[in-house]
Amino acid sequence: MSDRxxxxxxxGALTTVQDRGRPxxxxxxxxxxxxxxxxxxxxxxxxxxxxxxxxxxxTTLSGCALRPRSDMxxxxxxxxxxxxxxxxxxxxxxxVRVRAGxxxxxxxAVSGVRTYxxxxxxxxxxxxxxxxxxxxxxxxxxxxxxxxxxxxxxxERVLHARVDVAPQPAPPAELVLRVTLGPRDxxxxxxxxxxxxxxxxxxxxxxxxxxxxxxxxxxxxxxxxELASEGMVMGAVQVPPAGRPVVFLADHPTTGGYPxxxxxxxxxxxAAAQAVPGTPVRFVAVRRR
Amino acid sequence: MRVxxxxxxxxxxxLASGAEAEALHAELxxxxxxxxxxxxxxxxxxxxxxxxxxxxxxxxxxxxATSDVPPVPPRExxxxxxxxxxxxxxxxxxxxxxxxxxxxxxRIHADTEFRVAFxxxxxxxxxLTGLPPRYDVPRRxxxxxxxPAGSVGLAGPYTGVYPRSSPGGWQLIGSTEAxxxxxxxVPAALLSPGTRVRFVPxxxxxxxxxxxxxxxxxTP
Numbered sequence: 001m002s003d004r005x006x007x008x009x010x011x012g013a014l015t016t017v018q019d020r021g022r023p024x025x026x027x028x029x030x031x032x033x034x035x036x037x038x039x040x041x042x043x044x045x046x047x048x049x050x051x052x053x054x055x056x057x058x059t060t061l062s063g064c065a066l067r068p069r070s071d072m073x074x075x076x077x078x079x080x081x082x083x084x085x086x087x088x089x090x091x092x093x094x095x096v097r098v099r100a101g102x103x104x105x106x107x108x109a110v111s112g113v114r115t116y117x118x119x120x121x122x123x124x125x126x127x128x129x130x131x132x133x134x135x136x137x138x139x140x141x142x143x144x145x146x147x148x149x150x151x152x153x154x155x156e157r158v159l160h161a162r163v164d165v166a167p168q169p170a171p172p173a174e175l176v177l178r179v180t181l182g183p184r185d186x187x188x189x190x191x192x193x194x195x196x197x198x199x200x201x202x203x204x205x206x207x208x209x210x211x212x213x214x215x216x217x218x219x220x221x222x223x224x225x226e227l228a229s230e231g232m233v234m235g236a237v238q239v240p241p242a243g244r245p246v247v248f249l250a251d252h253p254t255t256g257g258y259p260x261x262x263x264x265x266x267x268x269x270x271a272a273a274q275a276v277p278g279t280p281v282r283f284v285a286v287r288r289r
Numbered sequence: 290m291r292v293x294x295x296x297x298x299x300x301x302x303x304l305a306s307g308a309e310a311e312a313l314h315a316e317l318x319x320x321x322x323x324x325x326x327x328x329x330x331x332x333x334x335x336x337x338x339x340x341x342x343x344x345x346x347x348x349x350x351x352x353x354a355t356s357d358v359p360p361v362p363p364r365e366x367x368x369x370x371x372x373x374x375x376x377x378x379x380x381x382x383x384x385x386x387x388x389x390x391x392x393x394x395x396r397i398h399a400d401t402e403f404r405v406a407f408x409x410x411x412x413x414x415x416x417l418t419g420l421p422p423r424y425d426v427p428r429r430x431x432x433x434x435x436x437p438a439g440s441v442g443l444a445g446p447y448t449g450v451y452p453r454s455s456p457g458g459w460q461l462i463g464s465t466e467a468x469x470x471x472x473x474x475v476p477a478a479l480l481s482p483g484t485r486v487r488f489v490p491x492x493x494x495x496x497x498x499x500x501x502x503x504x505x506x507x508t509p
Contacts, residue, residue: 026330026341028478029408128472138412139453140472183293183301229409229416231332231339233299255334255409263296289297 003069004121004153009103010065011145016134016209017123019055025129026254032234033135034250036209036273037114040078043166044118047075047095049157054122055132057145059115061276063106064145066117070100072156073120077168079112079274093166095120095159112171112274121154136209137251171274175203177247177264178286179237184227184259188239192219196261197285201245205277210253211238211246212272214281218243219261229255235264237283245283247272290358292350299341300350306336307406307418307446312361313338314482333407333482335416361483368402368485371450373441374492375399377461379429383443386426386460394462395490397424398441403448403486408478413452413470415480422446432458439465441488450480463488 008015018041021034035041041056050056057064063081068074075095076083083090086102098104109115125132125142134141145151185193201216219239232238236248238258247264249272262283264272275281290313291303304310314333317340320326326349329342343349375395377383384391403419420443428444433456436442440451442459451457452469465488469479480486 023329023342025412026332026339027408027482028412029410029414030412129477140412180294180296183295228335228337229407230301230334230337231330231341233295233339233341235296253409254332255407260295263299265297288294 003100004072004155005069006072006119006151006153007067007069008064008145008147008149008151009067010063010105011147011149012059012064013062014060015064015145016058016136017055017125017142017145017151018058018133019131020053021133021250022129022131022135022140026231029138029254030129030140031135031137031251031254033131033133033141035116035133036250037078037116037270039270040114040168041116041118043168044075044077044116045122047077047093047163047166048073048118048120049159050118050120050122054118054154055125056119057117057123059106059109059117061113062108063115064117065103065105067103068098068100068119068153072098072153073159074098074104075118076106076115077118077166078114078116079109079171081109081115082107093168094163111276113276114273119153120156120159124152124154133250135251137253169271171276172271172279175271175275175279175281177268177272177281177283179262179264179283180288181262181285182260185261187221187223187227187259188261189220189222192221192243193261195219196245197283201281201283203275203277203279203281204244207277209249209251211248212275214245214247216244216281219245221259227257227259229257232256232260233263235266235269236260237262237264249273290354292353294346294350295339295341298343298346299339300343300346300353302338302340302353304336304338308361309358310334310336310338311404311406311483313358315361316358334409335407366485368487369479370487370489371441371465371467372491373399373463373465373488375463375490377441377463379442379460380462383426383460383462387424398448398462399488399490401488403488405480405482405484405486406447407482408480410449411452411455411470413478413480414449415482415484415486417448417480417486418446420446420448426460428458429460432456436461437464439467439469441465
């Protein structure tokens with residue numbers, strides 16, 4: 001094996017390989033997948049001069065630790081965390097040169113949920129349908145990282161920009177999600193619609209890459225019966241029988257049988273990816289663009 | 290036809306029947322390959338078609354509301370044949386629900402020409418229609434935690450084959466060694482919306498008993 005690789009010393013709670021996902025296959029039941037906080041993934045790629053579709057690592061709450069087998073440039077962004085190289089503090093949100101054999105430790109998220117680690121050259125595991133993303137719903141793409149795994153890394157490109165600090169939005173203390181109502185808002189009572197757009201929910205700890213689950217008032221249906229399965233978009237707010245809204249994220253199923261009360265604006269989903277359990281959530285109704 | 294906006298750049302088109310949804314899906318694919326429609330995803334389902342990644346959903350919505358949809362064009366491709374052993378654990382239950390002898394279930398199923406109405410649930414999982422409504426069966430009251438890959442099941446008006454082991458509540462009537470999904474294969478999915486499908490009994494032959502009161506039904 002080429003020495004352009006990293007050894008996974010500590011995989012953390014859940015670290016996956018992610019790129020911009022595999023859109024265009026929903027009709028075959030294939031979720032889009034891809035980095036949940038897409039702007040953060042794009043930023044760390046830019047910091048190490050990667051192509052925009054290079055694969056990065058997405059950690060969940062507890063970070064990870066890697067030992068590069070050759071000198072390489074890395075950048076860490078998304079959820080803020082402590083970064084060290086052989087125990088010495090290193091920059092977060094800026095390119096860092098890491099020597100072969102040293103230990104790059106990405107600490108637990110200080111705030112937010114998902115930290116992104118770009119390795120110059122990108123992670124070059126075998127793509128599936130054009131994407132290297134791990135899809136946790138259907139098991140496509142590489143399995144989540146395990147301790148002792150070795151990840152191949154592409155050839156580094158010459159850094160074309162030197163950045164001291166890259167501004168990044170802080171993880172949300174309160175998550176405000178702009179939502180357009182429909183297509184199945186008529187399945188809910190007027191009271192439920194009012195509650196949906198005026199009450200405060202909380203991010204549930206059962207949230208994952210498939211959906212941001214919420215706790216809070218139960219939304220009551222105006223009609224009973226079952227909805228025949230229909231196509232689902234990213235950002236769809238599906239309401240299962242228990243009445244607690246679920247915001248569909250990158251690994252969501254492509255079809256579903258529970259009514260969608262509204263759809264969250266794509267631009268607000270990165271913040272949803274960084275909202276820790278317990279974060280207050282408000283859905284604000286907006287007009288369609 | 291009812292066109293519902295979904296977020297800022299998607300539309301859900303609701304139709305009166307699965308057949309109409311299939312026809313609209315075929316028409317939308319035709320328009321997209323002719324360069325008349327730009328959509329990232331076109332997802333047919335039971336009675337709807339979802340269009341996602343549209344540049345001007347408003348214009349398309351008004352265009353669709355007034356457009357005629359030709360019936361599904363006949364497919365030139367031969368039906369995909371899926372070898373199946375009718376040995377599922379729910380065979381007796383399905384036979385009881387259908388009111389036929391156990392051996393008859395496989396014959397009725399194998400005499401039916403199916404079409405993939407839509408896909409979902411897992412990559413490569415197709416919802417196949419073709420059985421007459423009198424053969425609709427409910428899902429199992431308690432879903433199994435693990436259904437083996439290749440299981441052939443029934444639920445509502447649909448038949449499906451599990452591409453990989455997963456939990457599931459369908460009534461299992463058989464099993465196949467056909468590979469429904471292989472990402473190293475082109476195409477990765479054996480079944481896609483619109484594909485014609487036939488199940489071909491293999492192994493211990495389905496006993497050819499006297500033709501019962503139901504007989505081989507469901508043939509086109």
